[in-house]
Each structure stands twice: as C-alpha cells, then as structure tokens.
Amino acid sequence: MHSTTRVRWAVLMMTMLLSGIGVFASEVDDYIPDxxxxxxxxxxxYGDAQIRRAGSQDWEVAVLNLPMVEGDEIATDANGRVEIQFDSYSHLRIAENSQVKFVGLKDSGIALSVxxxxxxxxxxxxxxxRAYFEIDAPKTTVSIQRPGTYRIDAGVLDSLEVVVAATDGGEAxxxxxxxxFTVKNGRRSKIYVGGSQSGExxxxxxxxxxxxxDKWVLDxxxxxxxxxxxxHYDQYYDRDIxxxxxxxxxxxxxxxKNYGNVxxxxSSSLSPYTAWSPYRYGQWRWISSYGWTWVNDEPWGWATYHHGRWFYDNGAWLWSPYGYYQQSRSWWQxxxxxxxxxxxxxxxxxxxxxxxxxxxxSHYYGHNGHHQNNWNNNHQANNGGHVNGSPTPTPNPSASPSNLPGRLQTDKLNIPPFENVPAGGVISVAVSEFGxxxxxxxASATVAKTMLAKAPTNIDAPPILPVMSDLNGKISPAIRTARPPMVKSASVPTGATVRTADAPLDQELRKSRIFGGRPPLQINTSQGEIKAADTGDDSRRTGAVERPVVRSNEDAQTPIRTAPVYAPPEPTQRDERQNAPVRAPRNDPPPAETIRTPRPDPPVRNDPPPRYDRPVRNDPPVRNDPPPRNDPPPTRSDPPPTKSAPAPTKSDPKPDPPAERKKDG
Structure with a gap:
C-alpha cells in the first residue's frame, strides 16, 4: 500500500520535473493581478476640465491619458470638451458645461450619471x-439596445426637459x-421632467x-x-490593450532577433523631450483602487505605460506588448x-x-484598505475587459522571439538588471516631492548603480511611499484645481429609479414601467408575428401583455342555473257532473299604482324668423316710343281687292270723275 503510494508520488515528481516548462508556464499564464x-x-x-476621485472632495486637472475608474466624476467648463475611451469600440464625448459620474464601470456593463x-x-x-450600457439623466434612464450613436441633453440646473436621440442604427x-418607450434610429425624444407637462x-x-x-463628434x-x-489588433497585440x-x-x-515584433x-515623437526615457515625463496620480499610477505626457503612451515592457536594445528604447512570460490575457497595470x-x-x-x-x-492593500479586488464577484462570470463582456485571447506574435532563455532558468529572475537597463533610465525625485x-x-550615477544592483523579485517587501494624507494638500496646480463653477455642492439626482451600482435597470424598469408587472407577449422575431401560447388556439393574440385569467373558486359550490323545460299537461276525461275545480285565490300583491309622469308642455313655438323677401325689381326706364296711331276700327270687311289696273303713265289722259248717281223719284 505504502509502496504503491511512493511509486505514484515518484511518477508525479518525475513528470513535473520533465515537464517543468509547462508547470511554470501554467502558473504564470494564470496570473491574476491583485x-x-x-x-x-x-x-x-480640450480646454478646461476637472475630475474628482471616488470618495474625495478635491478636484484635479483632467489631462490626456488620465485613468478613470468607477465612482470618479468629470466636469467641463464653458470652453472644455472631453472624450472618454472605454475600449476600442466604446467612447463618450462630453460637451461644454457638463458633468458626468461613472456610477458603474465593470466588465459586465457601464452606468453613467449625467x-x-x-x-x-x-x-x-x-x-x-452579454453586457449593458445605461445613462441616467434627471428623472430619466436610457438603456442602449443596439450599436449606434446616442445623444443625451440633460440641460442646465432645474431644467424641465431631457432630450434623447438615437442615430447610426441605434435604438434605446x-x-x-x-x-x-423606445427611441428608434433617427428619432429624437423630448421628455418633460417638470412643469405642467411632466411625464409627457x-x-x-x-x-x-x-x-x-454633433459635427465635432463626427470628426x-x-x-x-x-x-x-x-x-494591428490580433496581429501584434490583443484587444485588451x-x-x-x-x-x-x-x-x-x-x-x-531577440524580442520579436516590437x-x-x-525620433520626431521624442524630440520635444530632453534626454527622453520611459517613465520620465509625466506625473504620479493616486487612484483609490490601484494606488500610485503613472500618467504620461506623451500622447501615445496609454498602451505602452500600462501593458507590456520597455527594454533597451541596440542603443534604443523599444516596447513589446508582452513580457517574456506571456499571460492568458493582458491586464491593465x-x-x-x-x-x-x-x-x-x-x-x-x-x-x-x-x-x-x-x-x-501592494503595501497599501493590507494597511490602508485601498485594495478592491472585485475579480471573484464581477469578473469570473463575464471574464473580459470589454463592454461586450468577453475578452479576446492573447494571440501569438507573428514573429516568435528567438534565442530566448528556457523557462526552467528561473534563476535569471534573480539576476540584477544593470546589464539590461542604462543608468540614464533610472528616474528619481525627493520623497517630499513625490506625488x-x-x-x-x-538619478545620480551612484543612486542608479545602487538601484540596478538589486533584482526586483522581493514583492513581499514593497517600498513605503507617501499617501495622499502625507502631502498635506501641497500639490502642484498642474494637478490640483478648484471646484468647477458649474458643479454645485448638492448633487443633482438622476435616473428613473434608485440604481444599484452592480446591476442594470433595464429589465426591472421595462417590467414595471411598460408592462405593468405582467409578462409581455412573445414575439416571433423571424416572422414578425406574435407567438401564441401552446393552447391549441390558432387565433391571433391581442394586447401588449398577457391578460390575467379570471378564475372561479373551485372549492365553492356555485349553483348552475338551467333554463326551464316546458311540459304540456296530460289530457283528462271531462265529466259534466264533475264540479269545476276551485282555483285558489291568488295572493298577488295589488298592482302598484302607476305614477304617470306629467307630460311636459310642448316648447313654446317661437315665431319664425321674418321671411326673406326678394328685393323689388326696378322697372326699366320708359321707352320714348312714338304715340299710338288712332286709326278707326274697320266697319266691315272689304271684299278682296280686285286686280288693280296698271298705274297710269304720264302720257295717259286723266280719267273723268264718276257721274253722280241719280236718285230715284
């Protein structure tokens, strides 16, 4: 029994020794930062902008490549504009006289307060x-549903309106x-959050x-x-960088030859800086969750100062996206x-x-309570550093380094780096001026030699650096600034309801604000039709939500009312001597006296309006005709005239007058 156990342990130890490279690499590849x-x-x-760290009352100058974490705030002056980058595909643009707080900033999603x-x-x-992106404005919450561009106008202090617009394929x-309600692509909604139209x-x-x-945003x-x-994503570096x-x-x-693609x-990028070397031109800023953090002056330094390694090779400083022990993913440091x-x-x-x-x-994590490792609670489920909640695995460099020492040579980590780092690469400042x-x-040659003579492997004994309380407020105006004038001492509440920092509000508000607490009907998105429940009913469903079914109490005995059935009487033998049946008197109550409602008098007939008479037509003016002829009426009808003789000519003699007719005796 014991011999079998010894054999198993011997085999296991031999396997570990023979595969030491894989064992050591696994420990390094699975490394998770504190x-x-x-x-x-x-x-x-651009212009003037200020930031305030979580839990602090002091404001700092906003500069390029300044890290922002959950709980931080940023404000712009009348001439200020700021762009915030969350990853390669998510950006926030802040206009003049604006204020934003990072309420939630996790791999599972982002929540902003404006x-x-x-x-x-x-x-x-x-x-x-897989993730969420929500913006809270006064009495309003916006939940992004699709890729696109979203503009939110929160207005000024005590403004009665909030405006939300979705473009570039967006929907919120x-x-x-x-x-x-939903704002579709290309639409703009004005929400009244105060006044007589509040809620519309x-x-x-x-x-x-x-x-x-908007033009600046497009640029x-x-x-x-x-x-x-x-x-060169997925070629020289992964998307976590x-x-x-x-x-x-x-x-x-x-x-x-020795480091692959770097x-x-x-030289033109370094010319503005005298005797340039990495981590010389910039400033140390305190971030509550991380501690002292380097903020570089160079416009290109975000990736190179928080990922990978700087090293000196052939008289020049070069940057590699990864160290020798490439990890499973790139962590921001x-x-x-x-x-x-x-x-x-x-x-x-x-x-x-x-x-x-x-x-x-690491010294501050166990002493001053600044350590906030949210990996177990917030990162394992999503396992990523992007807004989509999924990390991109670190790719293999296209040109693998050659002539590198084997991973089993762990003693190389204990070799002082004075052969690899020039003395000019050691930077120093008095302890009283740090931060x-x-x-x-x-650093001086003596200090640099002392610094490079020690191997950086003693992580258990980190240096004790000053903390913010040690600075006593004596901070350069290049770092510390006054409170922005547009930011009031009392914060302006935002959101349609109280927000929990670690969870989105979309589903909760959708259920309560849109569906009234009832489940919505299921929509067949492929056919654009409403999917009915499996009840055998093929009729088209109606309504926005499932209407509750009125159910009777099964335990109660509810009487069932049935219609009466007519049964005709059976015929009987009529007996003349048989006395007529005596009918029992009916005990019907006397009929109620009908009270007639007096007939209302007909309405008084109003005289009709006066009849409309057509205006009298004026006679036309009297015509000046000649007077009528006073010819006597004919006494009798003359015989038709005889054929008249031709008219006499001038040469004919004039006829004699007719002789006078003699009267009879």
Missing part, C-alpha cells in the same frame, strides 16, 4: 445579451418616473436638430475609425516599473522584459 477593476481613459481633452449638460455615447460593437429604451414626451427627427457639437468618429483600420491604435501615428513596428517611437526608496529619493526604472510584474503598491508635481530627473 486589482482587476475596469479602467477607462481620457483619450481627448446631471448637467450634454453627452454623446458612440458604441460601434454591442451585445445587449427610455424610462421616466411612470412610463417607458414628444418625438421628432434627430437630423433636424444637429449642431456644432472624432472619423479619426478613430481610421486609426482602427490601421491598427485598447488605445494601441494610437501608436501608428507616432512610431513603427519592427522585427527584432514598437519603436519615431498602474505602471510597469521597479520602484524603491534610496537615500531620501524615490527611484524607478522600466520593468525589464524578463521579469514578472512588480507590484509596488506633488511632475518635475523628475535621472
């Missing part, structure tokens, strides 16, 4: 079944205090309300789309440096290529 909170960045800033101003959310890839559900909304075409801010979309087309699309404008990718900045305190100075240099991550902030400004210089 902090895995999701991080966004300021990818563009109490004032105007924002535009651009999501080019989105799967609502909008919820108010007591209702819910009206729709219009979004294209009719475009302004200069930014065009720039980012071009960068993404030229990017978002922001790497900026590198093509400031450097080039080259193939090296990125080299152009506050800075990839080796840092220590020597002779009253805080010194640091880039973490060399062959070394594992050195967590210089207060952005003026750093290379």
């Amino acid at each position: 902090v895995t909170d999701r991080v966004a960045r300021i990818s563009y800033v 109490p004032l101003g105007t924002v535009v959310v651009r999501v080019s890839e989105f799967d609502g079944a 559900r909008v919820y108010t205090a007591d209702a819910g 909304w009206e729709m219009a075409q979004a294209a009719n309300f475009s302004d200069e801010f 930014r979309d065009s720039i980012i789309a071009q960068r993404l087309r030229d990017a 978002y922001g790497a699309e900026d590198l093509n404008d400031y450097g080039e990718w080259i193939s090296t 990125w080299r900045p152009y 506050p800075a990839l440096v080796v840092i220590n305190v020597i002779g009253g100075n805080v010194c640091w240099y880039p973490l060399p290529y062959h070394y594992n991550y050195y967590n210089y902030n 207060r400004g952005k003026t750093f210089a290379p």
Whole structure:
C-alpha cells in the first residue's frame, strides 16, 4: 500500500520535473493581478476640465491619458470638451458645461450619471445579451439596445426637459418616473421632467436638430475609425490593450532577433523631450483602487505605460506588448516599473522584459484598505475587459522571439538588471516631492548603480511611499484645481429609479414601467408575428401583455342555473257532473299604482324668423316710343281687292270723275 503510494508520488515528481516548462508556464499564464477593476481613459481633452476621485472632495486637472475608474466624476467648463475611451469600440464625448459620474464601470456593463449638460455615447460593437450600457439623466434612464450613436441633453440646473436621440442604427429604451418607450434610429425624444407637462414626451427627427457639437463628434468618429483600420489588433497585440491604435501615428513596428515584433517611437515623437526615457515625463496620480499610477505626457503612451515592457536594445528604447512570460490575457497595470526608496529619493526604472510584474503598491492593500479586488464577484462570470463582456485571447506574435532563455532558468529572475537597463533610465525625485508635481530627473550615477544592483523579485517587501494624507494638500496646480463653477455642492439626482451600482435597470424598469408587472407577449422575431401560447388556439393574440385569467373558486359550490323545460299537461276525461275545480285565490300583491309622469308642455313655438323677401325689381326706364296711331276700327270687311289696273303713265289722259248717281223719284 505504502509502496504503491511512493511509486505514484515518484511518477508525479518525475513528470513535473520533465515537464517543468509547462508547470511554470501554467502558473504564470494564470496570473491574476491583485486589482482587476475596469479602467477607462481620457483619450481627448480640450480646454478646461476637472475630475474628482471616488470618495474625495478635491478636484484635479483632467489631462490626456488620465485613468478613470468607477465612482470618479468629470466636469467641463464653458470652453472644455472631453472624450472618454472605454475600449476600442466604446467612447463618450462630453460637451461644454457638463458633468458626468461613472456610477458603474465593470466588465459586465457601464452606468453613467449625467446631471448637467450634454453627452454623446458612440458604441460601434454591442451585445445587449452579454453586457449593458445605461445613462441616467434627471428623472430619466436610457438603456442602449443596439450599436449606434446616442445623444443625451440633460440641460442646465432645474431644467424641465431631457432630450434623447438615437442615430447610426441605434435604438434605446427610455424610462421616466411612470412610463417607458423606445427611441428608434433617427428619432429624437423630448421628455418633460417638470412643469405642467411632466411625464409627457414628444418625438421628432434627430437630423433636424444637429449642431456644432454633433459635427465635432463626427470628426472624432472619423479619426478613430481610421486609426482602427490601421491598427494591428490580433496581429501584434490583443484587444485588451485598447488605445494601441494610437501608436501608428507616432512610431513603427519592427522585427527584432531577440524580442520579436516590437514598437519603436519615431525620433520626431521624442524630440520635444530632453534626454527622453520611459517613465520620465509625466506625473504620479493616486487612484483609490490601484494606488500610485503613472500618467504620461506623451500622447501615445496609454498602451505602452500600462501593458507590456520597455527594454533597451541596440542603443534604443523599444516596447513589446508582452513580457517574456506571456499571460492568458493582458491586464491593465498602474505602471510597469521597479520602484524603491534610496537615500531620501524615490527611484524607478522600466520593468525589464524578463521579469514578472512588480507590484509596488501592494503595501497599501493590507494597511490602508485601498485594495478592491472585485475579480471573484464581477469578473469570473463575464471574464473580459470589454463592454461586450468577453475578452479576446492573447494571440501569438507573428514573429516568435528567438534565442530566448528556457523557462526552467528561473534563476535569471534573480539576476540584477544593470546589464539590461542604462543608468540614464533610472528616474528619481525627493520623497517630499513625490506625488506633488511632475518635475523628475535621472538619478545620480551612484543612486542608479545602487538601484540596478538589486533584482526586483522581493514583492513581499514593497517600498513605503507617501499617501495622499502625507502631502498635506501641497500639490502642484498642474494637478490640483478648484471646484468647477458649474458643479454645485448638492448633487443633482438622476435616473428613473434608485440604481444599484452592480446591476442594470433595464429589465426591472421595462417590467414595471411598460408592462405593468405582467409578462409581455412573445414575439416571433423571424416572422414578425406574435407567438401564441401552446393552447391549441390558432387565433391571433391581442394586447401588449398577457391578460390575467379570471378564475372561479373551485372549492365553492356555485349553483348552475338551467333554463326551464316546458311540459304540456296530460289530457283528462271531462265529466259534466264533475264540479269545476276551485282555483285558489291568488295572493298577488295589488298592482302598484302607476305614477304617470306629467307630460311636459310642448316648447313654446317661437315665431319664425321674418321671411326673406326678394328685393323689388326696378322697372326699366320708359321707352320714348312714338304715340299710338288712332286709326278707326274697320266697319266691315272689304271684299278682296280686285286686280288693280296698271298705274297710269304720264302720257295717259286723266280719267273723268264718276257721274253722280241719280236718285230715284
């Protein structure tokens, strides 16, 4: 029994020794950082903008490539505009005089609060079944349903209107205090959140309300789309290293013998900086969940200072997206440096290529309670760093490094890096000035030699760096600033209901605001028809929700009313001597006296309106005819005239007059 156990252990140990490479690689590949909170960045800033960290009352200057985490706020002045990048396919644009708070920022989804101003959310890839993206405005909640562009106008303080528009194929559900509806692509909704019209909304075409801010958003979309087309995602780096699309404008990718494909900045990109080296030009900012975080001045430094490794090769600084021990996915880190305190100075240099991550902030996690590892609660279910909730596996570099030491040579991690890091790469600042400004210089040769003579493997004893309370508010104006004038001391409540930071509101509000707590009818999306329940009824369903069925109490004995059945009487033998049956008197109650309602008098006939008489026609003027002829009436009818003789001529003699007729005696 015991011999069998010994044999099994011997076989197991031999297997581990023979496959040491795989065992060691597995431990490194499955490495999960102490902090895995999701991080966004300021990818563009113009004018004046300020940020406030979660749990702090102090405001800081918003700068390019500044990390933003859950609970942070950002505000813009009258001349300020800001762009926030969540990943390669999700951006937030903030207009002037606006305020935004990152209520929820996790791999499972994003929730923003916009109490004032105007924002535009651009999501080019989105799967609502795997993640959520919601924006709260005063008394309003917007839930994104599809990829597209969404504009939310929260207005000014005490504004009575909130405007939501969806374009570029977008569609959003909008919820108010007591209702819910959908804004389709190309539409714009004005929601009344106060005044006499509170609770109402009206729709219009979004294209009719475009302004200069929309034009700026389109310009930014065009720039980012071009960068993404030229990017090398899934070729040189994976999609967890978002922001790497900026590198093509400031450097080039080259193939090296010992490190594979790496990125080299152009000389023109380094010319503005004297004796440039990584992690020299920038500032240290405190982020509650991560601790001290490097914020670079270079416009291209987001990916190169939070992923991969900087290393010195053939007289030049180069950047690799990965260290020698490539992990299963790329994790964002506050800075990839080796840092220590020597002779009253805080010194640091880039973490060399062959070394594992050195967590210089781990001292604060067990002492000051700043550690927030939400991996178990928020990341395992979604397992990703994108808004779609799914990470992209780290690809193999197209050109694999050659002549690299074997992974079994773990003693190489204990070799001091003075052969791989030049003395000029060690940067230092006095302990009293750490975190207060952005003026750093290379360490002296003596300090640099001391710094590089130690291997960065003692993670259990990180340096004790100053904390924010140690600075006593003595921070450079380049970092600390006054509260924005448009931000009031009292916060403006937003959202259609109270939000839980770790959960979306869409389904809850849809059920209560739209369906009234009842389940909706199922729609056959492939045919666009309502799917009836399997009840054998082929009739078309009606209604927006399932109407509750009125059910009787099965235990109660409800009498069933039946119609009477007519049964004719049977005939009987008539007996003349038989007395007539005596009919019992009816005890019917006397008929109630009918009270007749007096007939109302007919309405008094009003005289008809006066008859309309046609106007009298004026006689035409009297004609001046000649007077009538007074010819005597004929006494009798003359015989028809005889044929008249021809008219006498002048030569004929004149006839004699007729002789006078003699009278009879």
